[in-house]
Amino acid sequence: MGFFIEVLLGGLMAGVLYSLVALGFVLIFKASGVFNFAQGAMVLFAALTFVRLMEIFNLPMLLALALTVVVMIVLAMVIERIVLRPLVNQPGIALFMATLGISYFLDGFGQAVWGSDVYTLDVGIPKEPLTILGNLFEGGVLIQSEDLVATVVAGLLVAGLALFFQKTRIGRALRAVADDHQAAQSVGIPLNYIWVIVWTVAGLVALVAGIMWGSKLGVQFSLTFVALKALPVLILGGFESILGAIVGGLIIGAGEKLAEIYLGPLVGGGIENWFAYVVALLFLLIRPEGLFGEKHIDRV
Amino acid sequence: MLYRESGQFKTTYTADQAVFPIAQDRWFIAIWVALGFVVVPLFANEYLMRAILIPFVIMALAALGLNLLVGYCGQLSLGTGGFMAVGAYAAYNLCIRVPGLNPIVAFLLAGGCATVVGIVFGIPSLRIKGYYLAVATLASQFFLEWIFNRVPWFTNYTPSGSISAPTLSLFSLKFETPLAKYLLCLTLLVIFAMVAKNLVRGRIGRSWMATRDMDVAAEIIGIRPMYAKLSAFAVSSFYVGVAGALWAFVHLGSWEPAAFDINRSFSILFMVIIGGLGSIVGAFLGAAFITTLPLILNQAPQWIGIPLSTAMISHLEFMIFGALILFFLIVEPLGLARLWRIGKEKLRLWPFPH
């Protein structure tokens, strides 16, 4: 029983880390209907910028962080100006393809400027494993303090984003754009400005995800792969829902870990990658737009 | 002027319903086919043949198959790599388990296996749409990759799970030289492209396109969505499966499941999008763009004599490739095939545009 709880908790916390990446996808999809293939590249680029600013220029961490934020804002502005504005009102698939172009460019650019080695990132997150519930189960339940921090960070991030979307003027404008581009534009919401903001916020979410994953894996090219782990989370939670990204992450994380440990050995192991999608598919068959996605009514 | 249909009178229904009703188009296709079959073999050296043309032809076949599904039927799929793997492993197993089986027959049968698998993994499309479907098809990608890694029967119990293809032969012909391999692939590609062109003109193709444009409306006018969607998955998987078998047997020679990983799926989808959804020419243009451009970019600095480090060349390759994708999309968001069509329109009026 202790072990089961350990697996469950471990899975939930792994799921939180997936959610961090998924959030970036959701933000952009919600506001512009773009499936942003470049989210993984943005995670890598943000983390690389942050860690290399500290290493090369010996900047203190907060200053490096501030500079990275500036870089992400500039990136959002450039993307809006060069890519999104000329492609306004084009089919979603063309925009999806455009984000692929961005992704290639960022991968090459990041490595060309900052290098392609592995860089250690230490932002002072404790790494010691903790044992809890030691009196309930033999051996207790082991959890990782790193994961706990990630959970707290993700919680704060979601709370912050929720406040931002619900309570601020810009947040209201963002929701209006998400509902209907043209209607929002006709009541005087500047679409271009909104896109810059959305991509900036997605860039910052990518930075947070990059820091969490980077301090776990070391900042290196493989960070782009974590985007793949976010995809089943996205379809389970729904492309448009911030809450969905979190709940989806938890379900996927717990589901795949439990499957790997209890079903995996029966079939030779290594099943968690595709099992995550099976979990997502099962939910999709019941709700084709994801758990929290917006229901679309088709009219002829 | 050059491309003008006036003066070409159709006197029979057959002529009116021909695949290429305009004489210039017929000539044009004939020239390309001649170029591919005659001129290229005369001039291309071994590097060009093995490293660029063969991969291009095989990828064009795969892109053609995926375009039937994505471009004509509107079902986004990211399981292409997995279906290619089905083709490759099926062909391998057929070749070693059925003695004396002709490899070409094995390729077609392997396409058949991919068809069955494609239909099974296409079933979720009946309920799920758009990007949700795209991501859901990743389930098939990861599952197929896993199963070829895990079940030793598929790899004939080799210790590491990496397998190598038997030599290719058709009757007494042996396909060993790059030229023979290239011609084999090209012949298959041309045949399959003709079949695809005719399919999309016919009833099936029209039901696919109706489903793509609006599935609810299509259902109302009497098209069964299940039949339309699953038939698109079936035909597309067949093409992709044959391409997978060719990729494994002709291009790589020896492979592991990683040769058909998710990057393969993505790159084929990109070929279809950048080439132009719903266009046969687009599949060719897209395949040429995605397979050959990185190689050209990688070697360009050397050709023009700029000394750069290998790392920098490869980073630049990524950056320029990305930038070119953006450039072409901004010029023409509907893909290279659309550019092609605009070019034809312009040619029609040239040199008197008014």
Add this chain to the structure above:
Amino acid sequence: MKIFSQAKLVWATLALAGAVSATAPSIASEQFIPVLVYRSGPYAPNGIPFANGFVDYLNLINERDGGINGVKITYEECETGYATDRGVECYERLKGKGPTGASVFNPLSTGITYALTEKAPVDKIPIITMGYGRSESADGRVFPWNFPLLGTYWTAADILIQHLGKLSGGMEQLRGKKIALVYHDSPFGKEPIPLLQERARRHGYVLTTIPVTHPGVEQKAAWLQIRQARPDYVLLWGWGVMNSTAIKEAVAVNYPREKMFGVWWAGAEPDVVPAGAGAKGYNAIALQHSADKAAVHQDIIKHVYDKGKGAGKKDDVGHVLYNRGLINALLVVESIRTAQGKYGKKSLRGEEVRWGIENLNLDQARIKQTGFYSILQPIKVSCYDHEGVRHARIHQWDGSKWHFVSGWLEGDSSVVRPMVESAAAKYAKEKNITPGCLKG
């Protein structure tokens, strides 16, 4: 047709003239060595030091000795990104360069090795897969063109089990012990399994295999299984980001790093440094060398780096993977030198270089001359044995550097060889190859 082929020749010459590598004016006495590298992408942290070591040694030979017996080395790098299809493209691109074509290929990836195994015999170019590739290719009678020098994965696994036996106080003490293999779910990771099973049959330990899916950024499930099963030892068969992540997860489940043993591709600085202090005590088998320095390193600093021709940073000279690149290049150069003994001091063709590798014989004295004393054991290749030498040591990371914790161990031929021969025979049957040694 004749005109066309002449035109091709002109183009090829032009391309060659424009090539970065073209250094010497006289084309007649050049030896072209293709260098497949990955300096970008997911495996770049491991690929960069290896590539630097490799080309630094080639530059050293040119700078210090003026080439191999006066035959200048030219080389050209080609980026594979660790992808098989790009590797095949690089092979096609480079195989015809230089006056006599490529001397020998070092694919540096299991996937590319498998693909080239089918192509190289046709083009008559040998492949050196130093410490990787297919294990059964140690049998040169079936695989005349493949050279898994210094040891295959089966040798590595065998030595690791021997070391575990020593740690437990004798091989018989392994009975009933639990050994887990955490492996990259690909042919590379699966390669050691047959040998580990064979050894398990002999010594009675219980082998659990736990796959980690590529790229291995998420391994929680694998390590929770380890936590539950509490194996006595864990063998780690990973590459790239998978290794450091595995060590971190081991920290997270409190599995002692002292009981973890990596393969030689999981035992370099990029594998342990990202894991920080948690990597202290982690062991790995060293492909002969570790991060140590020998006389050759001083020469490299003096002749290559001080002239501003170094491929990397001076501080990185002597790292584990750097040294591996260095040794790989040494074996290439010495093979060519051996071949020159038979065919003359001129540009050699691939098949002539193949003879050189097959007759490579570096004794202790020669190794001392080359400046590799203490980091390389004598190696003698033959048609029967394409590994040449089967020695390795175990090294441990103490938080800042690697140091050896075992003496020289040798792979047990009585265990490995029969498996090599039966697997090679199976391949020969599948491919209709009549086993036998190539002449000349």
